[in-house]
Amino acid sequence: GSLDRDVIRTVVRAHISEIRHCYNEGLSRDPELAGRFVVDFEIAASGAVSKSVIAESTLGDVAVEACMAAAVKQWKFPQPTGGSMQVSYPFVLEPG
Numbered sequence: 001g002s003l004d005r006d007v008i009r010t011v012v013r014a015h016i017s018e019i020r021h022c023y024n025e026g027l028s029r030d031p032e033l034a035g036r037f038v039v040d041f042e043i044a045a046s047g048a049v050s051k052s053v054i055a056e057s058t059l060g061d062v063a064v065e066a067c068m069a070a071a072v073k074q075w076k077f078p079q080p081t082g083g084s085m086q087v088s089y090p091f092v093l094e095p096g
Helices: 005-014 016-029 062-073
Strands: 035-043 049-057 085-093
Touching (some): 016 062, 049 062
Antiparallel strands (some): 035 085
């Protein structure tokens, strides 16, 4: 299936506070926590996220990564045309 990149970006930005929440929990344990990670997720034909995993990460905090993957799993997108689709979405996190 397919969805316009701008549509995906809009949904991600609408939920960025959930990513920040996970990151802030990590910052409370390690004030220097920073890095880049990529979430691979599958948007089902219904628009629900059917699978969400951290594909790569330089954060080094498994709890933060698990929190983020779980957050993405709850997101809802418009229905992709032509069925389900795979997305890899990068994030860069820095304190401050």
